[in-house]
Amino acid sequence: MSVVSAAYEHEHLSDDPRHRAPLTTPGLTASQVDDIVARTPELPRAPAAWYAAFTVSAAVAAMFFALIGYLIVTGIGVWGNNHPVYWAFDITNFVFWIGIGHAGTLISAILFLFRQKWRTSINRFAEAMTIFAVICALIFPGIHMGRIWLAYWMAPYPNQMAMWPQFRSPLMWDVFAVSTYFTVSLLFWYLGLIPDLAVLRDRATGWWRKRLYGLFALGWRGSARQWHVYERAYLFLAALGTPLVLSVHSVVSTDFSVAQLPGWHTTIFPPYFVAGAIFSGFGMVVTLMVPARQFFGLKDLITVRHLDNMNKVILGTSCMVGYAYGLEFFTAWYSGNAYEQFVFINRATGPYAWAYWTMVLCNVVLPQLFWFRWARTTPWLMWLVAIGVNIGMWFERFVIIVTSLSRDYLPSSWQMFVPTWVDLGMLVGSFGLFFTCFLLFCRYLPMVAMAEVKQILPGAHGSEKH
Amino acid sequence: MVESNAKSETGRQPVPVGVLGQFDHPDALKRAAAALRDAGFRNWDVHSPYPIHGVERAMGMRPSRLPWLVLLAGLTGIGLALALQIWTNAIDYPINISGKPLFSIPAFVPITFELMVLLAAFAAFGGALVLNLLPQFGHPVFCSRRFVDSGRTGFFISIEAVDPKFDADQLPALLSSLGATHTEVLFDLPGRESYPGWLKIGLLSVCIVAAVPPLLVAAYRAAPKSEPRIHIIQDMDFQEKYKAQTVSPLFADGRSARPDVEGVVALGMAEEDEHLYRGFLDGKPAEAFPMPVTMPMMQTGRELFNVYCSPCHGRVGEGGVTGIISARAVKRQEGTWTMPLSLHADSVVDQPVGQLFETITAGRRTMPSYSAQISAADRWAIVAYIRALQRSRHATIDDVPEEIRSNLK
Ligand code: HEC
Numbered sequence: 001m002s003v004v005s006a007a008y009e010h011e012h013l014s015d016d017p018r019h020r021a022p023l024t025t026p027g028l029t030a031s032q033v034d035d036i037v038a039r040t041p042e043l044p045r046a047p048a049a050w051y052a053a054f055t056v057s058a059a060v061a062a063m064f065f066a067l068i069g070y071l072i073v074t075g076i077g078v079w080g081n082n083h084p085v086y087w088a089f090d091i092t093n094f095v096f097w098i099g100i101g102h103a104g105t106l107i108s109a110i111l112f113l114f115r116q117k118w119r120t121s122i123n124r125f126a127e128a129m130t131i132f133a134v135i136c137a138l139i140f141p142g143i144h145m146g147r148i149w150l151a152y153w154m155a156p157y158p159n160q161m162a163m164w165p166q167f168r169s170p171l172m173w174d175v176f177a178v179s180t181y182f183t184v185s186l187l188f189w190y191l192g193l194i195p196d197l198a199v200l201r202d203r204a205t206g207w208w209r210k211r212l213y214g215l216f217a218l219g220w221r222g223s224a225r226q227w228h229v230y231e232r233a234y235l236f237l238a239a240l241g242t243p244l245v246l247s248v249h250s251v252v253s254t255d256f257s258v259a260q261l262p263g264w265h266t267t268i269f270p271p272y273f274v275a276g277a278i279f280s281g282f283g284m285v286v287t288l289m290v291p292a293r294q295f296f297g298l299k300d301l302i303t304v305r306h307l308d309n310m311n312k313v314i315l316g317t318s319c320m321v322g323y324a325y326g327l328e329f330f331t332a333w334y335s336g337n338a339y340e341q342f343v344f345i346n347r348a349t350g351p352y353a354w355a356y357w358t359m360v361l362c363n364v365v366l367p368q369l370f371w372f373r374w375a376r377t378t379p380w381l382m383w384l385v386a387i388g389v390n391i392g393m394w395f396e397r398f399v400i401i402v403t404s405l406s407r408d409y410l411p412s413s414w415q416m417f418v419p420t421w422v423d424l425g426m427l428v429g430s431f432g433l434f435f436t437c438f439l440l441f442c443r444y445l446p447m448v449a450m451a452e453v454k455q456i457l458p459g460a461h462g463s464e465k466h
Numbered sequence: 467m468v469e470s471n472a473k474s475e476t477g478r479q480p481v482p483v484g485v486l487g488q489f490d491h492p493d494a495l496k497r498a499a500a501a502l503r504d505a506g507f508r509n510w511d512v513h514s515p516y517p518i519h520g521v522e523r524a525m526g527m528r529p530s531r532l533p534w535l536v537l538l539a540g541l542t543g544i545g546l547a548l549a550l551q552i553w554t555n556a557i558d559y560p561i562n563i564s565g566k567p568l569f570s571i572p573a574f575v576p577i578t579f580e581l582m583v584l585l586a587a588f589a590a591f592g593g594a595l596v597l598n599l600l601p602q603f604g605h606p607v608f609c610s611r612r613f614v615d616s617g618r619t620g621f622f623i624s625i626e627a628v629d630p631k632f633d634a635d636q637l638p639a640l641l642s643s644l645g646a647t648h649t650e651v652l653f654d655l656p657g658r659e660s661y662p663g664w665l666k667i668g669l670l671s672v673c674i675v676a677a678v679p680p681l682l683v684a685a686y687r688a689a690p691k692s693e694p695r696i697h698i699i700q701d702m703d704f705q706e707k708y709k710a711q712t713v714s715p716l717f718a719d720g721r722s723a724r725p726d727v728e729g730v731v732a733l734g735m736a737e738e739d740e741h742l743y744r745g746f747l748d749g750k751p752a753e754a755f756p757m758p759v760t761m762p763m764m765q766t767g768r769e770l771f772n773v774y775c776s777p778c779h780g781r782v783g784e785g786g787v788t789g790i791i792s793a794r795a796v797k798r799q800e801g802t803w804t805m806p807l808s809l810h811a812d813s814v815v816d817q818p819v820g821q822l823f824e825t826i827t828a829g830r831r832t833m834p835s836y837s838a839q840i841s842a843a844d845r846w847a848i849v850a851y852i853r854a855l856q857r858s859r860h861a862t863i864d865d866v867p868e869e870i871r872s873n874l875k
Pocket of ligand 1: 826
């Protein structure tokens with residue numbers, strides 16, 4: 001479905017400082033943008049491959065919910081968590097998924113504030129990913145409480161027990177940070193969607209489509225007075241989302257760093273977690289983007305240059321994460337604290353050394369390939385590296401949580417953690433839920449922010465420069 | 467919403483609701499907008515598939531009030547969060563954590579920040595909808611087939627009929643003279659509402675259906691019931707176990723409590739020596755120790771007294787705040803704390819050793835029993851040490867050995 005041939009690909013990568021590299025395939029018109037993006041939502045029948053992928057993911061998601069039901073009815077004992085490892089796959093998955101979300105907000109909010117126009121082709125996609133990832137993330141702390149029907153105890157409401165939540169606890173901060181993050185991401189995403197839903201409404205032919213897209217487009221008519229307020233609101237949400245995304249993973253990291261456990265009790269956690277979150281999130285964006293742009297014919301909007309840019313972010317954050325790994329060892333040595341030193345030596349050489357070295361290989365060594373341009377611009381290769389990053393970042397959280405807990409101060413209470421089949425099923429199941437949501441998004445919603453892309457086409461604002 | 471709708475079945479006549487002009491270039495659009503602004507129109511607008519820079523200026527739009535809304539909401543969030551946290555954690559239910567300050571502002575920062583962001587984001591999003599009057603499903607521009615078909619790529623100017631200077635005959639010509647490539651008058655039925663009927667019915671029925679379950683629950687709760695109410699989540703309220711004195715179909719005698727198996731000696735049953743294990747002789751507290759008091763016994767007694775008793779009674783048994791536990795409780799103003807007695811009080815000094823032994827074994831009023839932690843022989847050792855402590859406070863010169871009495875004088 002490429003409108004203009006791939007011969008332009010070299011131009012996207014040109015580093016000639018005299019020209020700003022084109023943000024989409026050159027020569028694209030506004031109506032072509034609509035055609036490319038609306039093509040998938042307007043297909044009368046989804047392609048067979050979509051059905052196949054959807055069936056598999058939906059089945060895995062169904063298994064996830066079945067396992068959640070089993071857990072609720074039976075109790076937390078169905079997991080491998082036990083003294084002293086009371087946090088294992090549940091919190092690992094939580095931190096993993098919430099981290100994935102961060103790339104979406106970074107692309108949509110931070111790059112927006114920095115006027116990085118290339119973000120327009122990928123922000124919708126990345127924001128959708130954020131929302132689905134945060135949904136997956138929210139499930140885990142929810143179900144790990146055991147008696148989840150008492151989850152409302154986390155809310156501060158006057159009650160007959162005359163008790164209030166403990167607001168000095170990072171776990172309470174977490175409740176507020178993550179739920180705020182989800183709400184704001186959803187509002188931001190929906191606000192961006194409104195003009196594009198109006199496009200789909202106006203193009204729609206079927207009765208249902210017209211009514212449903214029309215309902216969610218809220219009667220948007222693209223008037224200058226509407227755009228004026230809309231742009232302001234968008235800017236504010238971006239400006240609010242930027243510190244928010246930095247706060248969320250910092251707060252998540254305090255769940256650990258405020259505790260006294262060796263390997264957790266350290267001040268570098270907030271920046272280290274935020275860098276890791278962005279790293280893992282970009283890994284996931286690339287993992288999804290490479291097949292999606294191929295499969296849904298979006299190559300003219302999501303060009304190799306976009307992939308190249310994202311891979312540079314991956315490389316940069318990989319180096320930060322690697323630096324943090326090194327610094328942890330230095331701090332442990334410099335602290336002169338025997339427990340702290342033991343924890344890190346134990347991570348690298350102890351019973352979970354295999355997990356530690358998987359993490360180092362995937363997060364620090366593998367992304368170094370991106371120093372080479374051919375690696376940054378070869379889709380299949382970056383896809384493999386990005387999958388490696390996903391694996392590595394999951395292991396990072398596993399290593400931090402499980403190695404520290406399983407070897408704490410008292411050797412008499414040391415115990416290994418072994419996942420049960422329910423642990424593994426839930427990890428896989430959360431991916432099923434994520435991909436189910438994602439496939440529905442690809443099928444029914446505009447994957448690229450059309451209104452924003454049209455804005456950056458040459459001449460969009462008349463003789464005025466944008 | 468399109469022309470076909472305008473054909474009235476009830477015989478009502480469509481009336482003009484606005485005029486529309488299409489432009490093919492953003493520059494032409496901006497020029498036309500500036501001219502309309504200068505001509506003094508009020509209810510008019512420019513439509514484009516994306517925000518065009520410079521149009522606000524050409525239209526003479528005033529800055530939006532959204533920033534003030536967002537600021538106000540953000541400040542409300544900060545105030546609300548601080549008030550909530552300080553009221554709950556420092557005033558209404560003060561939780562003392564190792565003496566850290568109750569007004570711990572740094573610990574309240576994260577939630578304050580999050581609530582500020584949350585409310586400000588609601589204001590930004592809600593403000594965008596409210597200030598834009600969204601959702602608004604009907605509008606004169608939607609009466610144009612052309613607008614609906616190419617509204618997402620074309621540039622339009624619309625003037626609504628409510629504008630005081632509106633004139634359906636003159637305006638199309640005016641728009642053409644300003645560079646419009648196409649103009650049309652928009653017709654609609656009078657009095658058609660902007661919310662389509664299907665939407666209203668849909669929303670109403672969703673609301674009605676959603677209200678049914680809570681109403682049923684409320685009705686059930688309010689109604690008087692003779693049986694126990696439904697206990698949806700049982701937690702561990704009902705456990706599959708037998709309590710004392712209940713019936714069990716499992717055993718022939720129908721009792722859940724089982725007699726001892728023959729020949730078994732249960733814990734504590736072999737302790738038959740009343741004097742050694744209870745401190746009693748002939749039903750009265752014993753006046754003498756059941757074993758000879760030796761130096762090693764005294765030393766054990768001192769060691770165990772310091773371990774088990776001194777935290778409350780103090781190292782020399784003075785009671786009051788001399789023990790660290792007691793001192794801490796007083797410092798924290800624990801309302802329920804009972805002061806440990808002084809072991810030198812007459813009421814204690816006068817007690818026979820058997821009664822002291824009984825106090826350690828069974829506890830006394832608020833003091834707990836120590837029989838589970840300390841064996842009988844060791845309890846006697848403690849009693850012997852207490853006697854020594856008491857003696858040290860009530861000694862006379864006769865207690866000092868003859869040969870060293872002269873040293874004291
Ligand atoms: C947890 C604090 C605590 C510890 C530990 C404790 N006591 Fe006491 N003790 C008390 C209190 C409080 C009282 C006064 C009880 C009352 O008046 O309700 C008391 C009273 C007594 C009395 C006087 C009882 C009477 O007849 O009035 C004796 C004797 C005594 N304790 C001995 C001991 C000995 C011996 C130990 C060590 C095995 C010990 N206590 C450990 C708190 C303690």
